[in-house]
Amino acid sequence: MEVKNKIALVTGGANGIGFAYVRELLKNGAAHVALLDLANSNGDESARKLNDEFGADRALFIVCDVTKSADFEAAFAKTVKEFGGLDIVINNAGIMDDARWELEIAINFTAVVRGTMLGFQYMGKDKGHKGGVIVNISSVAGLVAAPTFPVYIATKHAVVGLTRSFGLPYHFDRTGVRVVSMCPFFTNTQLITACVGRTLDTVEQNFIDKSFSTFPLQTPESVAEGVLHIIRVGNNGSTWVVENGEPAYEVELADEPVKKVSA
Ligand SMILES: NC(=O)c1ccc[n+]([C@@H]2O[C@H](COP(=O)([O-])OP(=O)(O)OC[C@H]3O[C@@H](n4cnc5c(N)ncnc54)[C@H](O)[C@@H]3O)[C@@H](O)[C@H]2O)c1
Structure with a gap:
């Protein structure tokens, strides 16, 4: 799908990589993007900056805590009411906070389930819409095991499994909505x-500091370029990586247990 003239919704879009997704969408000609984020996220200022750069009313901040189902559904409804449709959903809001692991699961996984189902509801051909893309x-951390943040890592594995499963032809044939991660x-x-x-x-924090210090940090913009690429060409159900600021690449995951190690 080309993003020109499309309407998009990005959760956690006020800051960090989410903000870079919104900016990259607008830079590539998206007509309008709704940024859903917490009331204290400075989302108004983020939307103002984007509207200064790309033109009035291109970005809209909607206060939405994705763990609150009524907020979340209302934000989808508001986006469609304001902009007249929806083509792209990016379920991005997330925290890495194993100290608050129940909240972490609610944001990183439960809300991604809900955001995916709302994406089908608001874009699905079976619901009278045109189809679309959910990223x-x-x-x-969703592809490997590590000792640092076990619950965070588990939520990210869950997102991969959810996306691959909703990304099978059974769902696409009904909805016309591609789902990629x-x-x-x-x-x-x-x-x-x-x-x-x-x-x-x-x-221990020392252990985290030591593990993390070995990894270079890429820019949010390089991830955003990768997401734009997969919106354009990513096959339904596919899983993609961006590392070291390089172009996105697809990874192949096994559909069967990889190797039997014991009887
Ligand atoms: N930074 C990284 O190295 C990295 C790597 C891989 C994946 N990710 C994932 O990318 C996503 C964005 O992370 P980031 O690094 O930009 O983090 P960030 O903390 O900079 O931004 C996260 C955004 O999500 C919002 N948010 C948090 N809880 C929310 C809620 N309940 N409802 C709505 N919005 C909420 C925050 O207000 C913030 O604007 C997350 O899902 C994260 O797990 C990040």
């Missing part, structure tokens, strides 16, 4: 740079 934001590697936002105090109390 679910996982992480390289993006797994960024370490990226320069507060999620990484301000993670002190966000671990389980069984994981």
Whole structure:
């Protein structure tokens, strides 16, 4: 799908990589983008900056806590009412905070389930719409195991499984909605740079600092370029990575248990 003249919705769009997605969409000619984010996210200022750069009413900030189902559905309805349709949904809002792991699961996984289902509801051909694309934001943490943030890592694995399963032809044939996931590697936002105090109390901060210091941080803009690429060409159900600021690449995941190791 080309993004020119399309209407998009990005959760967690006021800051960090989410803001870069919104900006990249507008830069590539999206007609309008709704930024859904928390009331204290400075979203008004983010939307103002984008409207100064790209023209009036291109970006709209909608206060929405994605863990609140009524807020979330109302934000989809408002986007469609304001802009006359919806073509692209990016389920991006996320935290890395194992110290608050129940909230982390609610934001990183439950809300991605809800955002995917709302995407089908508001874009699906079976509901009288035109079809569209849903990008679910996982992480390289969704593809590998690591001892640092076990619950965060599990939520990101769940996003990959959800996307691959909703990304099978059974759903597309009904809805005309493609579902793809993006797994960024370490990226320069507060999620990484301000993670002190966000671990389980069984994981030492020294250990986190040491592990994280070995990874270079890429820019949010390089991830956003990758997401634009997969909106354009990503096959339904596909899983993509952006690392070291390089172009996005697709990864192949096994449909069967990889290897039997014991009887
Ligand atoms: N930074 C990285 O290295 C990295 C790597 C891989 C994946 N990711 C994923 O990318 C996404 C964005 O992360 P980021 O690094 O930009 O983080 P960030 O903290 O800079 O931005 C996250 C945004 O989500 C919003 N948000 C948090 N809780 C919310 C809620 N309940 N409802 C609505 N919005 C909420 C925040 O207000 C913020 O604007 C997350 O899903 C994260 O897991 C980040």
